[in-house]
Amino acid sequence: MECPICKTLIYDTCKTQFCPTCHWELVVISADASQSLKAYFDRKLKAFQDSYSVITAIPSLESKIKRLEKENDDLERQIKDRKKDLKDSQIALSIEQKLHDVEIIIRETEQRISDAGTLAAQWDAYQEKLLELKDAYERAQRNGVQSRYLNEIRIFLTEYGLLP
Ligand SMILES: [Zn+2]
Numbered sequence: 140m141e142c143p144i145c146k147t148l149i150y151d152t153c154k155t156q157f158c159p160t161c162h163w164e165l166v167v168i169s170a171d172a173s174q175s176l177k178a179y180f181d182r183k184l185k186a187f188q189d190s191y192s193v194i195t196a197i198p199s200l201e202s203k204i205k206r207l208e209k210e211n212d213d214l215e216r217q218i219k220d221r222k223k224d225l226k227d228s229q230i231a232l233s234i235e236q237k238l239h240d241v242e243i244i245i246r247e248t249e250q251r252i253s254d255a256g257t258l259a260a261q262w263d264a265y266q267e268k269l270l271e272l273k274d275a276y277e278r279a280q281r282n283g284v285q286s287r288y289l290n291e292i293r294i295f296l297t298e299y300g301l302l303p
Pocket residue numbers: 142143144145146147158159160161162163
């Protein structure tokens with residue numbers, strides 16, 4: 140016969156009182172047993188079947204838990220890796236930003252140097268022109284004709300912002 144709980148095949152039912160797998164008591168109820176006795180064994184059978192299905196589900200639940208725990212570990216590791224990646228990319232981003240800032244400073248400084256060079260050249264030209272005018276004026280002064288240079292000197296000084 141087959142055990143009604145765990146389906147184990149039992150050959151020698153005369154000698155075997157309990158199922159070797161689930162320990163169900165292998166009783167044979169005679170056909171003329173009372174209805175209440177049959178109902179009692181039906182309830183007992185149902186209770187045993189329920190318990191047995193819960194017990195047999197435990198290993199698969201355990202393996203499911205193990206699998207979920209492993210998945211959880213994997214996900215935690217992935218999160219950790221992503222966090223590290225994110226931190227690395229934030230560091231890279233801030234370094235790139237700093238490099239960009241430095242590039243701007245370099246360009247501004249180069250522009251200032253270039254402007255200063257232009258100013259220095261202008262300043263040299265200004266000094267040269269001023270000396271020329273001064274010489275010409277002094278020569279003209281000696282000849283008593285300095286007034287013809289006054290307008291030129293005035294325009295020059297105005298151009299350089301030295302006269303209003
Ligand atoms: Zn059994």
